[in-house]
Amino acid sequence: MFTSARNLTQPSTPAALRPLAGSYPPCVGQIALFAPDAEIFAQGERAGFLYRVEFGAIRVYRLHADGRRQIVAFHLAGETFGLEAGGTHSFFAETTVHTGLSKVSLAGEMVPQELMALALRSMLHAREHLLVVGRQSALERIGAFLVDIAVRLGDVDTIDLQMTRLDIGDYLGLTIETVSRSFSRLRDEGIVKFHGVKTIEIVQPERLALLCG
Amino acid sequence: MFTSARNLTQPSTPAALRPLAGSYPPCVGQIALFAPDAEIFAQGERAGFLYRVEFGAIRVYRLHADGRRQIVAFHLAGETFGLEAGGTHSFFAETTVHTGLSKVSLAGEMVPQELMALALRSMLHAREHLLVVGRQSALERIGAFLVDIAVRLGDVDTIDLQMTRLDIGDYLGLTIETVSRSFSRLRDEGIVKFHGVKTIEIVQPERLALLCG
DNA sequence: TCGGTTGTTTGATCCCCGTCAAAGACCCCG
DNA sequence: CGGGGTCTTTGACGGGGATCAAACAACCGA
Numbered sequence: 001m002f003t004s005a006r007n008l009t010q011p012s013t014p015a016a017l018r019p020l021a022g023s024y025p026p027c028v029g030q031i032a033l034f035a036p037d038a039e040i041f042a043q044g045e046r047a048g049f050l051y052r053v054e055f056g057a058i059r060v061y062r063l064h065a066d067g068r069r070q071i072v073a074f075h076l077a078g079e080t081f082g083l084e085a086g087g088t089h090s091f092f093a094e095t096t097v098h099t100g101l102s103k104v105s106l107a108g109e110m111v112p113q114e115l116m117a118l119a120l121r122s123m124l125h126a127r128e129h130l131l132v133v134g135r136q137s138a139l140e141r142i143g144a145f146l147v148d149i150a151v152r153l154g155d156v157d158t159i160d161l162q163m164t165r166l167d168i169g170d171y172l173g174l175t176i177e178t179v180s181r182s183f184s185r186l187r188d189e190g191i192v193k194f195h196g197v198k199t200i201e202i203v204q205p206e207r208l209a210l211l212c213g
Numbered sequence: 214m215f216t217s218a219r220n221l222t223q224p225s226t227p228a229a230l231r232p233l234a235g236s237y238p239p240c241v242g243q244i245a246l247f248a249p250d251a252e253i254f255a256q257g258e259r260a261g262f263l264y265r266v267e268f269g270a271i272r273v274y275r276l277h278a279d280g281r282r283q284i285v286a287f288h289l290a291g292e293t294f295g296l297e298a299g300g301t302h303s304f305f306a307e308t309t310v311h312t313g314l315s316k317v318s319l320a321g322e323m324v325p326q327e328l329m330a331l332a333l334r335s336m337l338h339a340r341e342h343l344l345v346v347g348r349q350s351a352l353e354r355i356g357a358f359l360v361d362i363a364v365r366l367g368d369v370d371t372i373d374l375q376m377t378r379l380d381i382g383d384y385l386g387l388t389i390e391t392v393s394r395s396f397s398r399l400r401d402e403g404i405v406k407f408h409g410v411k412t413i414e415i416v417q418p419e420r421l422a423l424l425c426g
Numbered sequence: 427t428c429g430g431t432t433g434t435t436t437g438a439t440c441c442c443c444g445t446c447a448a449a450g451a452c453c454c455c456g
Numbered sequence: 457c458g459g460g461g462t463c464t465t466t467g468a469c470g471g472g473g474a475t476c477a478a479a480c481a482a483c484c485g486a
Binding site: 062064065066068069070072073083084085086090091112115116117119120121122123124126127128129130131133134135172173213 | 275277278279281282283285286296297298299303304325328329330332333334335336337339340341342343344346347348385386426
């Protein structure tokens with residue numbers, strides 16, 4: 001499985017993965033490991049598989065001709081992605097960090113009912129994302145983003161961001177500078193607290209919820 | 214069918230519909246008629262039916278607490294809508310103009326395959342809408358909107374807009390003033406031509422396509 | 427046909443966020 | 457432990473679109 005050449009980008013393998021790094025991406029049981037920024041599928045490719053994120057994260061995006069990038073979805077640990085209209089991928093999918101994926105074949109394994117539920121949830125999430133990007137201020141977008149991620153990770157109060165400020169900006173329709181300024185604002189207001197750049201503790205969930213619109 | 218009380222808002226019935234206006238909404242064969250701004254379903258309601266637009270148009274939207282509105286989809290003649298995750302409507306649906314709808318029951322009439330295709334198309338459209346709203350300028354958004362509508366009406370070169378500037382603004386994340394200014398700009402550039410406020414002729418489709426990003 | 431209401435256009439001004447710039451923090455890898 | 461590249465933060469400034477305001481056009485009902 002996962003024999004495509006494009007995920008061979010030799011990464012700066014982190015210590016935790018090093019023992020497995022011989023034939024990258026190595027398989028642990030059914031889990032394939034990917035370096036950050038590895039392509040999982042490309043726009044125009046035939047879609048045949050679903051993927052389940054075991055750890056790490058995936059960005060699904062499209063590029064405009066002039067290089068602007070819009071990320072339409074992140075997929076976090078425990079989530080399934082790869083289902084697309086017409087059996088052809090309309091977007092690119094890449095890892096944002098070191099990521100483990102397992103494959104789910106479309107034929108079998110999942111019953112039509114589950115597939116339908118997955119499709120409808122994806123539609124709902126895209127539409128809710130639209131609410132955020134269409135009508136909210138920078139601060140509200142960042143707030144909504146943090147709430148969404150925290151809920152999806154199981155209502156945690158400390159989030160380990162699995163993506164860069166650039167990824168977050170391209171997801172929310174903001175620049176990295178505005179993303180950073182919004183995070184700083186939330187910190188200065190005492191709503192969140194940073195333990196390192198990528199680890200955010202939500203100190204006042206009520207106030208965070210309030211400013212999401 | 215269509216016995217809910219909320220579409221009884223006595224409308225300013227247009228001449229064309231007047232003969233039928235006795236028991237509103239009247240049925241012509243299987244088609245129910247609705248005045249502009251009639252509610253088809255509300256957020257939180259149990260979803261049991263699909264609706265097919267025979268003529269007119271539908272807006273699907275949600276309101277923020279402070280009154281900001283985001284329209285997540287328009288549905289035009291020939292399109293089917295009403296399919297939602299969890300069997301409960303997550304959005305409001307209203308007519309934008311005088312509209313005829315026919316009901317499609319979820320159980321039967323449509324095979325699971327068709328339902329799946331509908332869900333996946335809706336997800337794709339929401340994501341493509343996200344590309345427009347997330348990263349494009351006002352002029353690009355209006356351009357993309359016109360192209361999308363023209364294609365969905367069957368690659369026509371003259372569009373009868375079934376919605377107001379306010380609807381368009383709330384769909385694209387713009388104010389009515391910006392929508393109006395963008396239309397004026399397209400007119401001044403000779404890309405489109407207006408025959409009345411709601412009728413747009415696309416004079417130079419190539420140039421329109423160019424500025425969609 | 428006429429008057430009132432609603433929707434649209436255009437102008438003037440303001441502000442949020444994008445852009446440009448540079449310092450600072452973090453993370454690898456040697 | 458130390459050096460270099462990448463990512464992040466912060467500051468200064470400018471512009472695109474929001475806001476405020478008013479004239480104008482379209483629509484509908486009387």
